[in-house]
Amino acid sequence: MTKRILMKGNEVIAEAAIRAGCRYYFGYPITPQTEIMHYMALTMNKAGGTFVQAESEVAAINMVYGASAAGGRTMTSSSSPGISLKQEGFSYIAGAELPAVVVNIVRAGPGLGGILPAQGDYFQATKGGGHGDYRNIVIAPASIQELYEMTVEAFNLADEYRMLVMILGDGTLGQMMEPVLFRDEEPIVESTKEWALTGHKGRDHNTIQSIYINPDELEAKNNELQAKYRAIEVKETRFEALDTEDAEIVIVAFGTCSRICRNVIRQARDQGVKVGMIRPITLWPYPTEVLSELAKSDTLKAFLDVELNAGQMIEDVKLAVNGAKPVYFHGRTGGNLPSQKEILDLIMNIHKEVNQ
Amino acid sequence: MAIVFEKTKGLTDKPFHYCPGCTHGIIHRIIAEVLCEQDILENTIGVSSVGCTYNNYEYFACDMVQAAHGRAPAVATGVKRVHPGNTVFTYQGDGDLASIGMAEIVHAAARGENITVFFVNNAVYGMTSGQMAPTSLLGQVTTTSPFGRDSAVQGYPINVSEMLATLTGAKYIERVMISDFKNIQAAKRAVAKAFRVQKQGLGFSMVEFLSTCPTNWGKSPVESIDWLKQNMVPQYPIGVFKGKDLEV
Known part of the structure; x- marks a missing residue:
């Protein structure tokens, strides 16, 4: 077929x-x-x-x-x-x-x-x-x-x-x-x-x-x-890395949520903010190592964890980052999905904050 | 020298861990004997449950799987659907089958699942030290009905065989008692018939054994047999509840 x-x-x-x-x-x-x-x-x-x-x-x-x-x-x-x-x-x-x-x-x-x-x-x-x-x-x-x-x-x-x-x-x-x-x-x-x-x-x-x-x-x-x-x-352990090489802000998101974030990467870059994404494909085993490595990068300023919950995977992100960089969170619950705009606005704010 | 008696090959050489006077050992033996006599031991897959017989996978000399509490009929369903040509049985106590596993046993019977269930009813939870079971008798003293089972508080005993016999999918259901030689022979005939029902693909079969628990009843083995006859049999009459006229 x-x-x-x-x-x-x-x-x-x-x-x-x-x-x-x-x-x-x-x-x-x-x-x-x-x-x-x-x-x-x-x-x-x-x-x-x-x-x-x-x-x-x-x-x-x-x-x-x-x-x-x-x-x-x-x-x-x-x-x-x-x-x-x-x-x-x-x-x-x-x-x-x-x-x-x-x-x-x-x-x-x-x-x-x-x-x-x-x-x-x-x-x-x-x-x-x-x-x-x-x-x-x-x-x-x-x-x-x-x-x-x-x-x-x-x-x-x-x-x-x-x-x-x-x-x-x-x-x-x-x-x-x-x-x-x-x-x-x-x-x-x-x-x-x-x-x-x-x-x-x-x-x-x-x-x-x-x-x-x-x-x-x-x-x-x-x-x-x-x-x-x-x-x-x-x-x-499996993951997808998207535009992370030069990224200042790396989004971490999986499943449906990662699809929304994927579009935001382009929009943020159009506005001059270099955003990338790590999409864990296996949630266990978790792609800890790639996040730990990224956290060491001088270009990278912050992580943004986006989930359709009140903040669960963020614990694994924080364990991987181990305090090296700030980890921001955005989540929606109840069956609601975040809009691209609300994620983009958040990225712009994070960008301002980490560059102050 | 002529061999006049041998332990059945349906059991391993591992010594039973059961208490003195407990009738699980006898029930194990007659099931194992029937498996050998019908020459089906090598194609049989048994399901152990949770309770005193949790580890009877070490005693039966056939392929065995140990199931979560009450889930043996569901596990047996999975096994049988993969191997419809194999003999599949579960071995469950009254807490396992009639309390936590009531949904699984009812629906396995309702589906007419072509498996054989051995249900050992001693009116008490044995392994966890003598709590009230769904089959405990009115007035029976247990560790969780220390003043005797009171229907106003703890409700009434469940007659599982009679209940399952109302289901079309159940094809053969008999209650027997492990009390004396004659009844043990009758129990063995029931086991043999149940396996034949399965072999012929007729559907769900179950043998309920009235059994003793001297340890948790606080009685000697001999007293326990008497107690079974005097107290359990009036509540749980022995006999065939389904498939009496089945010729197998």
């Missing part, structure tokens, strides 16, 4: 998952991600897979746990309140080292909140959410084309590292339509999954669990997990 197709973000995620070899999808309705379910209900059987509408998000993530333990490529999707319910399952998946892909089309919170786009689940996605010491790989696409490519990649990463990979989108990405160009063949990396439960004919029986009553065994397991996470930090 070489023609661009106009498709809705949520449907692209579902199509990408099927193309990536996902054959077991378990979901529960919640706005604004429900089209993923609709698409799966329509197409999964034809693809030779299984779609189950679970009785709850809790059940859905545990079906994923079971399907993954059985060696299947599996996924669930939800939106913020539903993702909260799945956190128990995330922790078990991490403990049992099972591959799984989870999509969070974030809506505004807290509580039942609203159904409009937000990035208020950054903490939950990147810092835990469930109990215990664990990490999930968190990928933040910013376009429909990226939703497609990164969803496919998420399945490979999940299998490679035997862990949960989250696609962190938002209501805008899920609901909007953009052209998408599908590949003729997907870069699926097959893994053998000798650990999977298939019935033990011809081998010793396998067990999958996350419980270690002996403290030394549990600590050893934790050390193993941490070593895996450190390796991922080195190998899988």
Whole structure:
């Protein structure tokens, strides 16, 4: 297929998952991600897979746990309140080292909140959410084309590292339509999954669990997990750097928010203020190093962190910058998006302030 | 010398950790024996749950996965959807299945999920030291109903088998008791039938075992069996609640 197709973000995620070899999808309705379910209900059987509408998000993530333990490529999707319910399952998946892909089309919170786009689940996605010491790989696409490519990649990463990979989108990405160009063949990396439960004919029986009553065994397991996470930090950190070489002000923004900021860069430069942007693509592992390096630059005067929340990723930005430069923040909540103008005005003010 | 008796190959050599007089060991053994007798051990995938039997993945000599509290039927659903040709069972207690996992068990049955559930009802939370379960009897003293379960405060026991039997997707449901040789043999026949129902793809099957917990009941093993017969059976009558006429 070489023609661009106009498709809705949520449907692209579902199509990408099927193309990536996902054959077991378990979901529960919640706005604004429900089209993923609709698409799966329509197409999964034809693809030779299984779609189950679970009785709850809790059940859905545990079906994923079971399907993954059985060696299947599996996924669930939800939106913020539903993702909260799945956190128990995330922790078990991490403990049992099972591959799984989870999509969070974030809506505004807290509580039942609203159904409009937000990035208020950054903490939950990147810092835990469930109990215990664990990490999930968190990928933040910013376009429909990226939703497609990164969803496919998420399945490979999940299998490679035997862990949960989250696609962190938002209501805008899920609901909007953009052209998408599908590949003729997907870069699926097959893994053998000798650990999977298939019935033990011809081998010793396998067990999958996350419980270690002996403290030394549990600590050893934790050390193993941490070593895996450190390796991922080195190998899988992704970001996009835009016009940062000569920038006085570097914006840090991800997902939908980065698209608004991208336009502001040009407008600011037209007015003589050199602005660049770092767009984290993986939110965990976080592109700490590039921000630390930039913070050392003499040309760079300040960072501006822009998010669709009250200030969450800014903690990671500040850790990376480590006091070397001021870090400003602009955020909108409730499902509102910042306008280009409000970001541009802020940049002009920051520019004045840092050059005084 | 002729071998007259052997431990079933369906169990590993790991010694059980269960308390003296607890009937989990007997239930494990009859399930394992049936898996061997039906020659399905090698294609079976079991799901352990949370409670006293959290680690029975170490006892059953087949592929096993340990599930979060109450979620075993959802986990089994995931496993079975990937391997519809394999035998899949869950092993759950009354706190796990009838309290925190009530939604999962009801919906697995409603979907007619082709799995077998072994539900062990001893009217108490065992592992966490004797709290009131949804299946605790009226008047039963537990660590969280120290003056006896009072219906005005703590409501009434849940008869899970009867309730699930109302669902079309549930094809075979039987309650048995682990009290004496005759009843243990009947329990084994129920386990065998449940696995045959699954093998024939008929849908959801469940065996509920009335079981003892001498430690948390504060009774000797012998007293416990008597208590089970005198107190549990009137509330939880044994018998087939669904699929009595199923010929499998």
